[in-house]
Amino acid sequence: MALFGLLRRRTHERAGFALYTAAVQAARDPGLFGEDGVPDTLEGRFDLIALHAALLVRRLHRDPDPRGPALAQAVFDAMFADMDINLREMGVGDMSIGKRVRVMWEAFHGRALAYEAALEAGDEAALEAALARNVWGGEPPAGAARRLAGHAMALNAALAGQPFEGFVAGQADFRATPVGAGA
Template sequence: MALFGLLRRRTHERAGFALYTAAVSAARDPALFGEEAVPDTLEGRFDIIALYAALLVRRLHRDPDPRGPALAQAVFDAMFADMDMNLREMGVGDMSIGKRVRAMWEAFHGRALAYESALEAEDGAALEAALARNVWSGAAPEGAAGRLARHALALDTSLAAQPFEGFVAGRADFKGTDLGSAA
């Protein structure tokens, strides 16, 4: 009986992976990165993926459908399975993988809480400050944190307007915001 439990997929695993993949794909948009935008570094890329995943998880948690939290957890699980795999591909030793993934989890969790708090309060200045603190360690290029905050607000609004059934099917649209002027 236990063997069948190991072989059975969790209910939202496939959709969670597809949603996370959509978030990563959107977070790789070159318009987000550059001298006057997010640094094109491993850390900068992690920060944008974390932002997009946090916005997606926020959307799923806020839906009245009882499947929302389980789907949000599936996105989270896909994210950290991907982080683990990427660390291994970069040659990080098995003995330190757990510590590194935990550090990434803590970083994601802290960012998600800060962004959620600002978004829930509809406080654009707090969101801008949180992004400046996390993405640029407080030293954002002139206007960059504000542009990214406006972009995040637009994404949050766009995700909120999307039907939940699309998420259950593994579809999320991260388009609909002008990255050129937003990030």
């Protein structure tokens, strides 16, 4: 009987991976990178994935459906399973992967809390400041943090307007307004 328990999928696992994949695809939008955008580095890519995943997890947690927290956890689990795999593919040794993943978790958690506070308050300036601090170390190109904050606010609104059943089916639409069009 214990063997069958090992082979059983966790609730929402498939949907969590599908939702995380949608967040990663949105975070890879070339319009988010460049001279006046997020640096196209490992850190910059992590920051955009963290932002998109945090927006998704926030949406799932805020839903009145009692499955929301479990689905949010499935997205979080998919994210850090992916981070583990990526570190291994980059050649990071087995002995240090746990420490690296913990550092990434702490970075994600801190960012998610900062973004959540700004979004909850509807304070785009606070979100801009948090993004400037986390993504660019406080020195973003002119207007870049403002554009990314506007984009995040628009995505937050777009995700809030999507039905929960779509998320349960592993579907999330990360299209809001085009990047660079004032968002």
